[in-house]
Amino acid sequence: MLINLIPLCMTSLGTISLIVLYTMQYGFGINPCLMCYPQRWCLIIVTLLYTSITVVNLRFPVLARILSWLTLFFCILGSGIAGRHLWFQWHPSTHAKSCGLSLDYMLEYLPITEVILQTLSPDKDCSKIKWQLFSISMPGWSLILFVCLSLVTIYWMSQTRKGYRQ
Numbered sequence: 001m002l003i004n005l006i007p008l009c010m011t012s013l014g015t016i017s018l019i020v021l022y023t024m025q026y027g028f029g030i031n032p033c034l035m036c037y038p039q040r041w042c043l044i045i046v047t048l049l050y051t052s053i054t055v056v057n058l059r060f061p062v063l064a065r066i067l068s069w070l071t072l073f074f075c076i077l078g079s080g081i082a083g084r085h086l087w088f089q090w091h092p093s094t095h096a097k098s099c100g101l102s103l104d105y106m107l108e109y110l111p112i113t114e115v116i117l118q119t120l121s122p123d124k125d126c127s128k129i130k131w132q133l134f135s136i137s138m139p140g141w142s143l144i145l146f147v148c149l150s151l152v153t154i155y156w157m158s159q160t161r162k163g164y165r166q
Helices: 002-026 036-056 061-090 103-109 112-120 138-165
Strands: none
Touching (some): 036 138
């Protein structure tokens, strides 16, 4: 059944996206800002969830359904974070912190709730556009990716629901 290939294709898409992100960071020296990290975390979680759906899809359809709802949640969360990041790039804030702490430092010395709040608040680095492809910045591509993943997840959920009823 062709519909069962969708989770495998989405796992591949997420893996390729993560390879590109880490190649850009470690290969080309384009370091992510603090708002990029939650987007990456969402993408990693979505990729792992799609991998799990690929494994359990045929044997445990109810578990695959629960995992697909979680996948949709993290796709929407990633879309929201990427959209917020884009907004900060389009409207550089004069109220943004001039110099943010590094993520390693925050994880070591701050409580996890403070780390989450800090990564979702902009610093001057978040408003800089470090890389573009076809005049779309990295958060723009993240938003496109998360919206596409959300739409494919909704499509897959609707098609598998029909298949499970028969």
